[in-house]
Amino acid sequence: MTDQSYYSATMRDRTEREALRGEIVADIVVIGGGFTGVNTALELAQRGYSVVLLEAERIGWGATGRNGGQVTGSLSGDTTLRKHLTPRIGAEAAADFVWGMRWQGHDIIRERVARYGIECDLVHGHLHAAWRESDMKELRDFAAEAARRGMGDAVVMLDRDGVQDALETPLYDGGLLNRNNMHLHPLDLCRGEAKAAESLGVRLFEKSPVTRIVPGDHPVVETASGRVTADTVVLCGGAYHRLEAEALGGRLFPAALGNMATEPLPAEEARAINPQNLAVYDTRFVLDYYRLTADRRVLFGGGANYSGKATADIAGELRPALERTFPRLAGIGIDFAWSGQAGIIPNRVPMLGRTGPNIWYAQGYSGHGIATSHIVAGIMAEAVASTMERFDHFASVPHAKNPFGERVGQGLLALGMWWYRLREMAWIR
């Protein structure tokens, strides 16, 4: 087994870019080459700006190239955001805004894949599986809202038998089948989007960790071997950066999430366990999520380590959950196991804001960022180009600063998460 991710082992585009050397000038410099940074750069280039993007490692190296690949309508912090917006714009507009935020990312991804011919194994179909009977109410309420808002047959409730027709598992009391949700190879998507951004004139530099942002009318972004002078900086370093520490430190908690991919399944076995090729996650707070890859591996993730450090034996920790889900896979070989850092925000609302008049940031999707990052990229680009309304909806949400320092704060978060886990373990069948 390797600690390389399934995605980096199988990615189609292996382009390597130069590191930044010397001094250059641009309208905008974007820091971070994940979904948020690449798509912000792309959207800004579409609006006619000259854009430089600096990535510390390789394009898609962070959470973007390590995730479960599930494109769902999960918007983290949705209830808090809706409550926050209600006195500002009214209950109906707040509910519409939050509902739109769930689905616009799907359209952006579909459009980008089609327009730029990005091969990323995109498949429609997702099941939100009820871990216990009492979770069905929340799913039914969601299905009712989807129906009211015209999603029609795309969203369907399944009872226990319906779920067992869709998945060969003894778990789950029912579920919500969503045919608008998708799953895909996220690293291929991001690298395809990076190529698209380059085709629009964005200059991408890899192996270029930014060490400092010098504020000013024309802020300067420094790496070990170069500098970019720009009018605007957009910081999209996710859970991996420590830049702008005075303003941003202690507001985002990195959580190490593990993933693994089995050896490829024979076609008939893959069909038996998941005949509709659905991506799945369950209704717990600390949930299991899984799907089949294009080459018929089970890609399985779950649990979370909120200490900020990766677990040594990811496959060992995940295997019992995989075998509980699909008993016929007991003893199956695991070819890949890896982890990535998700940015957890205590109130779970994505953090968008500015640390100065021309230094912007977007981060923290609390483990649900594929669709959201695509929407946020558009919001950042339109804000930089001076349409602030959607940006302000997020930027006005207060985010408390952890007063205890990174280590103690991370420990408290880990404790809180263990409490949720213990409560949920009481339901283990």
Ligand SMILES: Cc1cc2nc3c(=O)[nH]c(=O)nc-3n(C[C@H](O)[C@H](O)[C@H](O)COP(=O)(O)OP(=O)(O)OC[C@H]3O[C@@H](n4cnc5c(N)ncnc54)[C@H](O)[C@@H]3O)c2cc1C
């Ligand atoms: C294991 C795992 C599973 C997940 N599963 C799902 C899922 O199934 N569905 C879903 O919707 N979401 C999922 N997520 C969340 C999703 O992957 C993220 O929300 C999303 O990818 C965040 O994108 P980003 O561009 O903001 O951050 P990242 O992808 O982390 O990108 C940040 C980039 O910034 C770079 N960087 C950092 N500091 C610097 C610096 N100083 N200079 C230059 N570059 C820098 C990093 O190298 C990195 O490439 C998962 C996350 C993890 C970790």
